[in-house]
Amino acid sequence: MTSPRDTAPPATEDLGLVDALAQLSFLVQNALAEIAGEYDLSITQTRLLGILRDREPTMNQLGHHLGLDKSSITGLVDRAQRRGLVARTPSTVDRRSFQVSITDAGRQLAQQVAVRFAERIEKCVEPLPEADRKRLSRMATRIVTADAHDRGVDLRTDPR
Amino acid sequence: MTSPRDTAPPATEDLGLVDALAQLSFLVQNALAEIAGEYDLSITQTRLLGILRDREPTMNQLGHHLGLDKSSITGLVDRAQRRGLVARTPSTVDRRSFQVSITDAGRQLAQQVAVRFAERIEKCVEPLPEADRKRLSRMATRIVTADAHDRGVDLRTDPR
DNA sequence: TAGTTTGATTGGTGTCGCGTACTAAAACCT
DNA sequence: AGGTTTTAGTACGCGACACCAATCAAACTA
Numbered sequence: 231m232t233s234p235r236d237t238a239p240p241a242t243e244d245l246g247l248v249d250a251l252a253q254l255s256f257l258v259q260n261a262l263a264e265i266a267g268e269y270d271l272s273i274t275q276t277r278l279l280g281i282l283r284d285r286e287p288t289m290n291q292l293g294h295h296l297g298l299d300k301s302s303i304t305g306l307v308d309r310a311q312r313r314g315l316v317a318r319t320p321s322t323v324d325r326r327s328f329q330v331s332i333t334d335a336g337r338q339l340a341q342q343v344a345v346r347f348a349e350r351i352e353k354c355v356e357p358l359p360e361a362d363r364k365r366l367s368r369m370a371t372r373i374v375t376a377d378a379h380d381r382g383v384d385l386r387t388d389p390r
Numbered sequence: 391m392t393s394p395r396d397t398a399p400p401a402t403e404d405l406g407l408v409d410a411l412a413q414l415s416f417l418v419q420n421a422l423a424e425i426a427g428e429y430d431l432s433i434t435q436t437r438l439l440g441i442l443r444d445r446e447p448t449m450n451q452l453g454h455h456l457g458l459d460k461s462s463i464t465g466l467v468d469r470a471q472r473r474g475l476v477a478r479t480p481s482t483v484d485r486r487s488f489q490v491s492i493t494d495a496g497r498q499l500a501q502q503v504a505v506r507f508a509e510r511i512e513k514c515v516e517p518l519p520e521a522d523r524k525r526l527s528r529m530a531t532r533i534v535t536a537d538a539h540d541r542g543v544d545l546r547t548d549p550r
Numbered sequence: 551t552a553g554t555t556t557g558a559t560t561g562g563t564g565t566c567g568c569g570t571a572c573t574a575a576a577a578c579c580t
Numbered sequence: 581a582g583g584t585t586t587t588a589g590t591a592c593g594c595g596a597c598a599c600c601a602a603t604c605a606a607a608c609t610a
Binding site for chain 4: 551552553554555556557558559560561562563564565566567568569570571572573574575576577578579580
């Protein structure tokens with residue numbers, strides 16, 4: 231009733247690839263942060279849980295996965311462990327080292343966040359016709375895997 | 391010579407829209423963080439400068455733009471001002487309020503980051519054929535503007 | 551076995567974001 | 581006008597997060 235803006239997005243100019251991707255990345259990250267926040271998780275914590283869903287890495291490997299300093303990992307895992315989301319198991323091979331694993335509680339929490347996040351993203355993507363969504367998915371996959379590829383490694387479940 | 395991975399990305403499965411977008415968002419954010427970091431800027435600082443490139447908002451408006459609490463803005467601007475990237479000018483209309491503006495140094499810095507960031511993203515996107523890049527740009531724009539649209543506002547230069 | 555490297559922790563620094571409390575100026579009443 | 585209420589911004593304290601440098605014990609190596 232107020233104005234034409236009730237329904238149609240105002241047929242905006244193309245933002246240009248770089249800006250559009252930048253803004254999109256903020257959109258996605260904000261969505262993630264918001265949803266994770268509802269469960270008192272930071273983005274990093276959420277990533278942590280996400281990684282642990284199908285891996286049981288050492289602290290060191292974790293640092294590698296997350297691109298963080300070892301010292302950052304200690305605190306990160308500490309806090310998660312304090313909340314019972316994660317556990318440290320002494321390695322049987324190397325007495326200095328631990329394997330970090332996700333607990334049931336952690337897994338459950340991660341699952342909830344994942345579901346809500348997926349719903350949210352799906353909703354954001356609704357303005358695109360199905361065919362475009364497919365394309366978008368393929369393109370994003372392409373970019374991401376190419377990047378992973380030429381910065382060295384994996385993406386798969388457990389590299390070594 | 392080592393393996394087929396020298397050239398071709400391993401023709402990965404589609405990650406699915408949600409995961410692909412999530413990973414893409416991390417890719418973009420990490421790129422931004424890395425580049426900004428080279429100039430001792432955080433992502434938030436960079437966003438701040440970016441906003442100030444074509445605006446001269448009050449603290450309050452700034453908080454709105456960034457989605458941050460006022461109290462966060464004080465510190466943010468403090469630090470930026472301390473580095474001479476930003477200036478506070480007392481408002482002529484409201485004696486409680488300031489207009490925050492970018493300095494030449496700040497603008498220059500922002501520009502450098504923007505350029506390097508653009509180069510970086512362009513590079514990431516190279517694996518896509520030109521036609522796809524166009525499409526991607528349009529789709530991302532579409533999503534972002536639709537989102538901005540239905541969470542209320544702008545995207546334009548200076549709403550009020 | 552002595553010396554080096556490695557896995558993880560500790561302590562210190564700085565950014566960031568929040569919530570609360572506070573001051574001063576503006577806006578709002580009657 | 582005079583009193584009350586909002587509003588703009590700051591101050592302070594807290595915790596998360598990330599880094600670096602230093603440390604320590606365990607593991608490896610010469």
